[in-house]
Structure formats: C-alpha cells, structure tokens
Amino acid sequence: MRKVLQHTAVCLATLWLATPAARATHKPAPVPPTLEIEVLDPNAHPLGAPAAVPNQVCPDLMKIDIPPTVIVHKFYYTGDRTFQSRFLPGGPSIVVANHPKTGERQYISVQMLPGAPRIKYTHRCIEYDFGNNGIIIEFCWLTCKHKVSYRNCPTVASKVGKIAAKVKETAKDVAARTGIAEATVQFKETAKDVTETALDQVGTVGRTLMIPLQRLSELIPGSQVLTSSPEDRATNLRDAKLRAADFQKQFKNLSIPTNQ
Numbered sequence: 001m002r003k004v005l006q007h008t009a010v011c012l013a014t015l016w017l018a019t020p021a022a023r024a025t026h027k028p029a030p031v032p033p034t035l036e037i038e039v040l041d042p043n044a045h046p047l048g049a050p051a052a053v054p055n056q057v058c059p060d061l062m063k064i065d066i067p068p069t070v071i072v073h074k075f076y077y078t079g080d081r082t083f084q085s086r087f088l089p090g091g092p093s094i095v096v097a098n099h100p101k102t103g104e105r106q107y108i109s110v111q112m113l114p115g116a117p118r119i120k121y122t123h124r125c126i127e128y129d130f131g132n133n134g135i136i137i138e139f140c141w142l143t144c145k146h147k148v149s150y151r152n153c154p155t156v157a158s159k160v161g162k163i164a165a166k167v168k169e170t171a172k173d174v175a176a177r178t179g180i181a182e183a184t185v186q187f188k189e190t191a192k193d194v195t196e197t198a199l200d201q202v203g204t205v206g207r208t209l210m211i212p213l214q215r216l217s218e219l220i221p222g223s224q225v226l227t228s229s230p231e232d233r234a235t236n237l238r239d240a241k242l243r244a245a246d247f248q249k250q251f252k253n254l255s256i257p258t259n260q
Contacts (some may be wrong), residue, residue: 028079028121036075037085037119042067050091066092069112073097073126082120085128090114097126101141108137110148129155 044067045051055063071093077100093112098105100123113130120127128135134151 028081029075031075031078033083033085036073036078036083038072038074039086039088040070040072041089042069048089050089068092068094068109071095071112076100076126077121077123080122082118085117085119087116088112088114088128095126095137097137099139099144099146100124101139102144104144106139106146108146108148110135110137111150 041048042051044053050066050069053065053067055065057063069089069091071088073096076097090112091114093110095108095110096105097108112128112135113133115130117128117130117134120129124141125136125138127137132152132154134155136149136151138147138149139145140147
C-alpha cells in the first residue's frame with residue numbers, strides 16, 4: 001500500500017510539472033529590494049557582530065550562547081527575482097519566511113556567512129549567493145517542509161562563464177600571435193579587389209563585343225526605319241489612343257435605341 005501511494009504521488013507530481021502553469025515564469029512583484037529584508041540585531045555586541053555570551057549553568061559547568069540574528073523576508077514570495085542584499089553580520093541566524101505554497105510562517109535556523117550576498121527568489125527556494133559559497137533554503141511542495149543546504153564551491157553558471165571568458169581570451173591571444181586576424185583582413189581586401197577587377201573586365205569585354213554587333217545592325221537595309229527615338233514612340237502612342245477613342249465614339253452613335 002505504501003509503494004502504491006508513493007507511486008501515485010510521483011505520478012501526480014510529474015503531471016503537475018508537465019502543465020504550462022507549472023512551467024510558466026513567475027513575474028516579480030514591484031517590491032524594492034530595500035524593503036524585502038529586515039535584520040533584527042540581538043544587541044549582544046556593540047558593533048552588531050555575533051557575540052559569545054557565557055552562561056553559568058552550575059558551579060562547575062559554563063555554557064556559551066551566541067544570540068542569533070533574525071533575518072525576516074517580509075514579502076517572500078514576490079516572484080522569481082535576484083537582488084543585492086544589505087550586509088548580514090553572519091553567525092547563527094534565524095530566517096523567517098512564509099512557505100510559498102501554504103503561506104505558513106517558517107522559522108529556519110541557519111549558519112549565515114558574513115557579507116552582502118546576492119539573494120535569489122524562486123517559487124521553491126531562497127538562495128544566498130556569496131560567490132564561492134552559498135546557502136539554499138528549499139521549500140518542498142509535497143511535504144510542505146524546508147531543507148537547508150550549504151554550497152562551498154562556485155555555481156555551475158559561474159564556472160561556465162569563467163571557462164567561456166578564458167576560451168575567448170585564449171582565442172584572441174592565439175589570433176594575435178599567429179597573425180590570423182591580419183591575414184583574415186588582408187584576405188578580405190584581396191578578395192574584394194579581385195571581385196571588383198573581374199567585374200570591370202567583364203564590363204569592358206561586354207562593351208567590346210557589343211560594338212561590332214551595333215555596327216553590323218546599322219549595315220542591315222531598312223534598320224534605320226525599324227528604329228525610332230523615344231519622342232517618336234511617345235507621339236505614335238498618343239495617336240493610337242486618339243484613334244481608339246474616336247472609334248469608340250463612332251460605334252456608340254451607330255447603336256439604335258429600343259423601347260425594351
């Protein structure tokens with residue numbers, strides 16, 4: 001029975017992820033980043049840093065407490081977005097945020113890093129990106145629970161970006177050392193010159209071949225009669241239109257009207 005329920009839950013989750021609504025991009029709400037987060041200082045240190053507070057449990061036992069900083073995400077979830085956070089003191093912290101599905105308020109204990117991270121919102125997680133390190137709070141939509149994971153290496157996207165930049169820089173260096181760029185420009189200029197020269201030669205040959213043909217046509221008897229100037233052709237066209245209009249007028253006069 002348990003396996004049947006698990007299989008059914010997996011099928012329902014797969015069907016939900018296949019729907020257009022699940023694949024749609026969640027547009028961010030117009031909330032300024034300065035209003036997204038509020039940091040509550042426990043006032044255990046005059047500079048706001050994490051402080052160790054000793055507590056005497058018994059005459060022979062002392063307990064060290066570190067009052068946690070409270071980080072409140074007042075408007076989560078406001079859509080898929082990324083923004084720059086204010087400086088976080090780090091140390092033991094309690095992240096307060098509403099579950100994106102149920103809206104239930106969650107109190108999540110994390111070991112925060114000091115600094116001003118880039119914060120990424122999605123409909124499934126909150127990520128604090130410190131560059132080579134990061135903290136991810138994931139919200140499960142099936143169990144409605146949260147899970148905290150820590151990243152101690154750069155993200156895949158940053159690695160790919162660095163590799164692409166390095167490959168591009170290496171390609172430029174290779175091109176500069178081997179002279180490929182200059183050779184490419186010179187090849188383009190040479191190809192352009194060759195093309196223009198070939199076109200000029202074709203035009204010259206064409207004009208040379210047309211001269212004998214023109215002279216030969218002038219020797220044909222009656223060729224002068226068969227050729228006319230543009231002014232003569234315009235005059236002939238005008239006379240033809242006038243004759244056609246006069247014929248139509250005479251044809252209308254020949255028709256006999258009837259009482260039908």
